[in-house]
Amino acid sequence: MYEKNGEKYFVVDSHMHYWNAAPDNWVAGAEQYAKGWIECFHAYQGLGPPDTHWPIEKFQKYSEDDLMRDVFDDGHVDVAIFQPTYLTEWYKEGFNTTERNAALGEKHPGKFIANTRWDPRDGDAGLKELRANVERYGSRGVKLYTAEWRQGSRGWTLKDPEAYRYLEACQELGIKNIHVHKGPTIWPLDKDAFDVSDIDHAATDFPDLNFIVEHVGLPRIEDFCFMATQEPNVYAGLSVVIGGLMHARPRFFAKVMGELLFWVGEDKMTFGSDYGIWEPKWQVEGFVDWDYPSDDAFSDYPRVNAATKKKILGLNAAALYDIKVPPEFRLDAGEGKPAAREDATLAPQL
Amino acid sequence: MTATLTGEELLLAALARVRDPELDEAITSLGFVSGCTLSAEGVAQVRLRLPTYFCAPNFAFLMVADAYDAVSATDGVRSTEVILEEHFAADAINQGVAARAGFANSFAGEAVGELDRLRSNFLRKAVLAGTDQVCRPLLAAGVDSVELSSLRLGSVPNSPALQRLRQRRAELGLPAADGDWLLIDPETGKPVPDDAVSLHMIRARTTRVSIDANTGVCRGMLRHRYPDRGVGEKDEVTT
Numbered sequence: 153m154y155e156k157n158g159e160k161y162f163v164v165d166s167h168m169h170y171w172n173a174a175p176d177n178w179v180a181g182a183e184q185y186a187k188g189w190i191e192c193f194h195a196y197q198g199l200g201p202p203d204t205h206w207p208i209e210k211f212q213k214y215s216e217d218d219l220m221r222d223v224f225d226d227g228h229v230d231v232a233i234f235q236p237t238y239l240t241e242w243y244k245e246g247f248n249t250t251e252r253n254a255a256l257g258e259k260h261p262g263k264f265i266a267n268t269r270w271d272p273r274d275g276d277a278g279l280k281e282l283r284a285n286v287e288r289y290g291s292r293g294v295k296l297y298t299a300e301w302r303q304g305s306r307g308w309t310l311k312d313p314e315a316y317r318y319l320e321a322c323q324e325l326g327i328k329n330i331h332v333h334k335g336p337t338i339w340p341l342d343k344d345a346f347d348v349s350d351i352d353h354a355a356t357d358f359p360d361l362n363f364i365v366e367h368v369g370l371p372r373i374e375d376f377c378f379m380a381t382q383e384p385n386v387y388a389g390l391s392v393v394i395g396g397l398m399h400a401r402p403r404f405f406a407k408v409m410g411e412l413l414f415w416v417g418e419d420k421m422t423f424g425s426d427y428g429i430w431e432p433k434w435q436v437e438g439f440v441d442w443d444y445p446s447d448d449a450f451s452d453y454p455r456v457n458a459a460t461k462k463k464i465l466g467l468n469a470a471a472l473y474d475i476k477v478p479p480e481f482r483l484d485a486g487e488g489k490p491a492a493r494e495d496a497t498l499a500p501q502l
Numbered sequence: 503m504t505a506t507l508t509g510e511e512l513l514l515a516a517l518a519r520v521r522d523p524e525l526d527e528a529i530t531s532l533g534f535v536s537g538c539t540l541s542a543e544g545v546a547q548v549r550l551r552l553p554t555y556f557c558a559p560n561f562a563f564l565m566v567a568d569a570y571d572a573v574s575a576t577d578g579v580r581s582t583e584v585i586l587e588e589h590f591a592a593d594a595i596n597q598g599v600a601a602r603a604g605f606a607n608s609f610a611g612e613a614v615g616e617l618d619r620l621r622s623n624f625l626r627k628a629v630l631a632g633t634d635q636v637c638r639p640l641l642a643a644g645v646d647s648v649e650l651s652s653l654r655l656g657s658v659p660n661s662p663a664l665q666r667l668r669q670r671r672a673e674l675g676l677p678a679a680d681g682d683w684l685l686i687d688p689e690t691g692k693p694v695p696d697d698a699v700s701l702h703m704i705r706a707r708t709t710r711v712s713i714d715a716n717t718g719v720c721r722g723m724l725r726h727r728y729p730d731r732g733v734g735e736k737d738e739v740t741t
Contacts, residue, residue, distance in 0.1 A: 188555035198726030371716035401718035
């Protein structure tokens with residue numbers, strides 16, 4: 153939790169990791185990819201405040217103590233949601249698997265939610281594994297990488313019939329939240345990995361599932377916005393948006409937030425630190441203090457207040473995951489009604 | 503005054519016409535050119551660098567291929583070498599471009615088709631973003647949406663933003679002459695109806711924000727990776 157100016161914020165970090173990308177976990181023959189991948193992540197950390205940068209050695213493999221301190225003791229987070237990333241072609245035990253995440257979660261009851269993953273190209277074996285993971289780890293959400301290039305396949309889309317089998321299985325197994333990585337990619341090649349139109353289809357056909365688009369489709373925020381505004385069950389996952397822009401490019405950050413608030417709305421935006429890329433502490437504190445710059449370029453965006461930030465930092469994700477929020481953190485009746493879309497106009501002149 | 507330019511300056515001028523298709527900005531001003539030399543014998547050597555090891559190889563390929571074409575066509579250049587540095591697909595891209603193999607052949611078995619559609623998709627985004635750039639000062643000066651939809655390109659005060667917009671439209675084969683409408687659908691080239699102007703302008707704004715934000719991230723990553731400035735690099739202009 154975080155408290156500022158008498159306002160209390162319940163914080164759900166809906167997108168974070170516990171990885172091992174140190175040389176001891178590199179697959180022989182794929183060292184350059186394993187090394188390049190973690191160095192690329194490390195460069196993203198460079199977009200945060202200088203006093204939060206880590207040396208590459210710590211960044212490759214941080215400890216359980218580091219994580220518990222950075223996320224919970226110092227980082228104000230109440231509940232953190234693991235989003236696994238396998239990358240087993242490069243990392244012997246995976247980059248951060250459901251199993252590795254859940255093992256840490258089991259030591260700290262109530263602190264973590266361990267999401268799992270699936271890939272429709274795994275067929276029946278993958279469905280079996282999904283069932284086993286849900287049974288064993290109680291996963292309520294999954295993280296999907298549609299752009300992942302594998303064994304001659306150049307990625308997949310949520311529209312694929314095979315993917316629909318998995319989405320049906322999710323419904324049956326009680327998985328509600330489908331986090332889809334639509335952002336900077338691993339092997340995009342000719343495949344249009346940023347395309348978000350598949351989410352549009354799946355969200356329409358599976359109205360009981362929630363689709364959280366992580367990284368809001370960067371570098372195509374506009375395509376995401378135009379799609380999300382039409383789908384009640386599509387959410388904006390703010391990982392990378394806050395971490396990558398709020399400190400490094402504050403004016404662009406304000407504009408991106410303004411666009412998301414306008415098109416998607418404050419009820420459908422969720423905070424994610426993307427730890428270990430960025431520590432949550434400066435993101436939570438900075439976001440609570442944040443408002444638009446005062447000049448005219450921002451006057452046409454929806455306004456933000458403490459209720460807006462309470463929802464984005466925790467209440468929205470808590471609702472998605474049925475996390476019990478203590479009464480002092482909830483919004484009062486009538487509080488937090490988002491500004492109607494009509495209130496936001498292009499410019500006073502129009 | 504071409505005669506007063508050195509060989510490097512000529513090459514740099516050629517490279518300044520090569521854009522990152524996703525960011526719609528010159529690779530020189532973005533800081534992507536790390537080296538650029540022209541020998542007395544006419545051997546041009548260009549080195550390019552990108553913000554990350556894993557930058558999308560399709561865009562990387564386009565930039566290397568475009569740089570190769572621009573440099574090869576420069577006066578006094580007899581042979582051209584363009585090297586993309588420190589990228590996971592550098593070998594495939596460098597060899598593919600040098601052999602004029604095209605994208606699909608350079609990534610045999612991994613890629614299907616060339617990148618024209620990808621390029622034109624992003625060019626259409628650039629047109630939309632450029633529309634916001636041109637129209638924002640007009641809106642601030644009191645032009646309303648009805649007037650906006652009645653404007654033609656030739657009746658808008660000239661500016662670098664307008665020239666850029668017209669150039670992008672011309673590249674796509676969209677109407678770009680003085681007598682053509684200022685507001686057009688970037689897919690079809692048809693004028694935007696009065697009742698669709700507000701939404702069109704909001705979409706234009708969102709598209710510009712997206713490109714600007716992405717450029718900001720790329721520039722930040724590049725600086726983290728390479729503290730030294732690129733040849734011809736320019737600082738971003740924030741609005």
